[in-house]
Structures are given as structure tokens and as C-alpha cells.
Amino acid sequence: MPERTADDVLLVHGGVPLQGEIALRGAKNLVPKAMVAALLGHEPSRLLNVPDIDDVHIVSRLLQLHGVSVTPGEEPGELVLDPASVVQANIADVDAHAGASRIPILFCGPLLHRLGHAFIPDLGGCRIGDRPIDFHLDVLRQFGAEVDKRPQGLYLSAPERLRGTKVDLPFPSVGATEQVLLTGVLAEGVTELRNAAIEPEIIDLIAVLQKMGAIITVHTDRVIRITGVDRLGGYRHRAMSDRLEAASWACAALATQGDVYVRGAEQKDMMTFLNVFRTVGGAFDVGDEGIRFWHPGGALRALPLETDVHPGFQTDWQQPLVVALTQATGLSILHETVYENRLGFTEALASMGATIQLYRECLGGTPCRFGQRNFLHSAVISGPTKLHAAELVIPDLRGGFSYLIAALSAQGTSVVHGIELINRGYEDFLGKLAGLGARVERVA
Numbered sequence: 001m002p003e004r005t006a007d008d009v010l011l012v013h014g015g016v017p018l019q020g021e022i023a024l025r026g027a028k029n030l031v032p033k034a035m036v037a038a039l040l041g042h043e044p045s046r047l048l049n050v051p052d053i054d055d056v057h058i059v060s061r062l063l064q065l066h067g068v069s070v071t072p073g074e075e076p077g078e079l080v081l082d083p084a085s086v087v088q089a090n091i092a093d094v095d096a097h098a099g100a101s102r103i104p105i106l107f108c109g110p111l112l113h114r115l116g117h118a119f120i121p122d123l124g125g126c127r128i129g130d131r132p133i134d135f136h137l138d139v140l141r142q143f144g145a146e147v148d149k150r151p152q153g154l155y156l157s158a159p160e161r162l163r164g165t166k167v168d169l170p171f172p173s174v175g176a177t178e179q180v181l182l183t184g185v186l187a188e189g190v191t192e193l194r195n196a197a198i199e200p201e202i203i204d205l206i207a208v209l210q211k212m213g214a215i216i217t218v219h220t221d222r223v224i225r226i227t228g229v230d231r232l233g234g235y236r237h238r239a240m241s242d243r244l245e246a247a248s249w250a251c252a253a254l255a256t257q258g259d260v261y262v263r264g265a266e267q268k269d270m271m272t273f274l275n276v277f278r279t280v281g282g283a284f285d286v287g288d289e290g291i292r293f294w295h296p297g298g299a300l301r302a303l304p305l306e307t308d309v310h311p312g313f314q315t316d317w318q319q320p321l322v323v324a325l326t327q328a329t330g331l332s333i334l335h336e337t338v339y340e341n342r343l344g345f346t347e348a349l350a351s352m353g354a355t356i357q358l359y360r361e362c363l364g365g366t367p368c369r370f371g372q373r374n375f376l377h378s379a380v381i382s383g384p385t386k387l388h389a390a391e392l393v394i395p396d397l398r399g400g401f402s403y404l405i406a407a408l409s410a411q412g413t414s415v416v417h418g419i420e421l422i423n424r425g426y427e428d429f430l431g432k433l434a435g436l437g438a439r440v441e442r443v444a
């Protein structure tokens with residue numbers, strides 16, 4: 001049994017198909033970045049469709065520590081961010097947020113532009129790999145920043161105005177691309193970014209920056225060009241809905257043999273997921289306001305699957321889908337190419353009766369960065385196997401949601417520890433579960 005955390009326990013009575021509707025809010029992987037972008041402006045910004053999740057709360061507090069007023073707007077889920085008086089935050093206060101999230105690294109560019117210096121505490125985020133920040137630091141140095149790594153965190157300074165530069169990322173990193181965008185928009189001259197990430201959340205962030213007055217062009221073959229401007233205003237923006245949460249509920253519908261309408265899900269942001277969902281044997285119907293996902297009956301089909309950067313199969317979709325693949329007939333082969341350590345969660349699924357074997361080899365396709373290195377980043381899932389209840393400790397956000405799906409589709413009552421971790425990225429998931437007819441009980 002993995003080491004227990006001070007936790008929050010949920011009893012999950014399995015075997016009930018999820019039925020009904022849930023509504024999405026803005027994307028967890030866009031909203032906090034759009035909030036940080038407000039720091040770059042000299043006028044207030046309005047962000048709509050903001051989810052009530054921990055990552056948003058953490059960034060709100062960090063912005064307030066830097067003098068940004070963050071207040072609710074008229075509309076539910078609306079935030080007003082006013083950067084009129086940006087100040088250097090008290091380092092101890094910032095440090096208090098160390099380890100809570102990865103977002104603080106994106107404060108670098110905006111704070112260097114506004115204050116000429118910045119302090120970034122140690123970063124957190126899901127334990128799904130080493131998650132280094134070398135690309136970020138290399139990029140910031142290329143813009144002309146001085147980076148001083150100290151035990152308590154990063155001290156950055158910009159003796160002169162940051163200058164546009166040429167960046168060629170070793171891997172199309174989402175975070176490093178956002179770093180270049182949030183720094184390049186106010187840098188002197190032109191920045192050319194090659195091998196950029198082009199996830200829908202990146203394009204939505206570019207839309208936010210363009211509303212503020214930025215000049216950013218997205219070319220084919222992952223090239224983004226930014227022409228620096230001297231001043232940015234505010235924005236009014238409705239955040240794109242969360243395609244990662246949409247896929248999680250779709251997998252829950254499939255694994256529990258249920259039928260869930262996901263209001264706010266957008267086909268254009270999850271085409272690759274929909275193809276895989278149909279190939280496995282799931283059914284979906286795209287409407288004007290959302291997408292309905294259901295299990296049409298009959299056996300699910302095994303398949304070979306490789307995660308990749310957009311427009312490939314998103315790594316954050318694989319953990320929830322794996323639970324459904326334990327119910328598919330045949331051998332599914334999964335090759336995780338984005339994170340070197342994102343298959344540890346399968347151990348708990350095996351304790352529930354799933355048959356999953358992990359491998360260090362790049363199974364199923366393109367050799368990746370982790371091949372021939374000591375990472376268990378491929379899996380063979382043999383199904384169908386009946387899942388039975390177990391005691392589970394949530395390891396990370398998507399692994400946690402996949403445990404909920406497994407417990408909901410298993411026979412018996414599972415005890416799930418550490419559910420508060422799911423609040424980091426899923427708004428009101430307990431309320432949504434109850435609304436879909438799940439039989440769950442919180443244990444104080």
C-alpha cells in the first residue's frame with residue numbers, strides 16, 4: 001500500500017453506469033496562464049468562464065502578492081484583474097506557495113518587464129516525470145535576463161530591456177512556448193520561436209495577448225513570430241472550455257457503460273480523442289452546445305496508442321482512457337512519449353484485477369526521448385478483466401481521476417485517499433459525480 005497522505009477519503013460504491021449531464025468551465029491549462037498575462041497590461045482585464053479550482057486560487061494569491069487586484073466580475077466565473085500597481089512581492093510570502101504549482105515559472109517574463117527583476121519559488125505540479133525547467137531558463141537568458149539559481153528559488157533580473165531572439169526548442173514544450181510568448185510580446189524587436197507547442201490552449205493564450213495589443217503570427221511547421229510592442233492594454237476574454245476534463249468524463253461514461261452529455265465540449269479541440277474513442281468502441285454525438293458520450297453496448301476493442309504533442313493524442317487523456325482499455329477485448333499497447341514516468345498509476349489498477357505489463361522499450365511506433373533509458377513508459381493492457389474494489393491513494397491529478405473511474409466501474413466499495421488533489425483541476429467533481437448518479441460518500 002503506497003504511503004498515505006493527510007487526506008480526504010471517498011467511499012465509491014461501484015457498478016453504477018454514469019447517466020446525465022455535466023457542464024465544463026474554462027481550461028485548467030489556459031486560465032492560470034491568461035491570469036498571468038494580465039500582469040503585462042496597463043489596464044484591467046476581464047477573464048470569463050474561470051473554473052473554481054485550486055490552480056486558479058494559487059495564481060490569484062500570487063498575483064495579489066504582486067499588487068494585482070483580483071476581484072469577481074458581474075458574471076459567475078468572471079475575474080477582473082487590475083495590474084495598475086504591480087510591486088515586488090515579499091519573498092517569504094511567494095515562497096509560501098513553493099511546491100504548489102508549475103505556473104509561477106511563467107511570472108518571469110511579465111515581472112522582468114514590469115519590475116526588472118523577479119523571484120520564483122521551487123515549483124510543484126504532478127509527479128509524472130522529472131519536469132525540468134532548463135528550456136525556460138535558456139529562453140530567458142536568450143532574451144537577456146540574468147538567472148541566479150539559489151537554494152530557496154530563482155532570482156532573475158533584466159539590467160536592460162529584454163531583446164527579441166531566435167529560439168529553437170529541443171521539444172515542443174507547452175510551458176516553454178508560453179514563456180516565450182509572455183516574454184516576447186514586450187521585448188524589443190522580433191522573436192522567432194521554432195518547434196513551438198501549438199496546443200489549443202497555446203492558441204487561446206495568443207488570442208488573449210493579441211487582445212492586449214500584441215503582434216503574434218503562427219506559421220506552419222511550428223514556427224511562431226512575435227513582434228515586440230512598447231505597451232499592452234487589458235483584455236476581455238472567455239476562456240476555451242476544458243478539453244482534458246471533457247475527455248475524462250467521456251472515459252468515465254465508457255468504463256461504467258454509461259451515457260454522459262458534456263456541455264461545453266468542443267469537437268475542434270479534441271478531434272484526435274474522438275477518433276480514438278470511436279475506434280475503441282465508444283459512441284459520441286456532437287451537438288451545438290456540447291458532446292454526448294456513451295457506451296453503445298457490445299465489446300470494446302483493444303488498440304495501439306501513442307501519446308504525442310498536439311495534434312497527437314494528448315498525454316493527459318491517456319490515464320482516464322487506460323481504465324476503459326482494461327475492459328476492451330484483446331491487447332492494447334500504450335506508448336507514453338511526453339512524460340517518462342506517467343504509468344505508475346497502473347500498479348493500483350492491477351491491484352483491482354487489471355492485467356497491465358510495463359516496458360522500458362518504445363512499444364508501438366516511433367522511438368521517443370525515453371527509449372533505451374530506464375523508464376517504464378510503455379504498457380501492454382490485456383482485457384477484458386473484471387475490476388474489483390480496492391483501497392487507493394491518489395498519486396496525481398489525471399491518475400486520481402482514473403482511480404475514480406476504476407472504482408466506479410468495479411464491483412464493491414473502494415476507499416479512495418487523497419481526493420483533494422483532484423480539486424486542483426476538476427471543478428466540483430463530487431457534485432458532478434452525484435449528478436450523474438454515482439454512489440459516493442465522503443468520509444470525514
Ligand code: EPZ
Binds near residue numbers: 173338
Ligand atoms: C503542460 O505542462 C500541462 N500543464 C500538462 O498538463 C501537460 O501534460 C503538458 O503541458 C503537455 O501537454 C499545464 O499547462 C499547467 P511541457 P508543462 O513543458 O508545460 C519536458 C495536466 O494533467 N521539458 O510541454 O509542464 C518535460 O519534462 C498537466 O493537466 C523539459 O525537458 O509541459 C516533458 O517531458 C500534467 N524541459 C515535456 O518537455 C523544460 O524546460 C513536456 O513538458 C520544459 C519541459
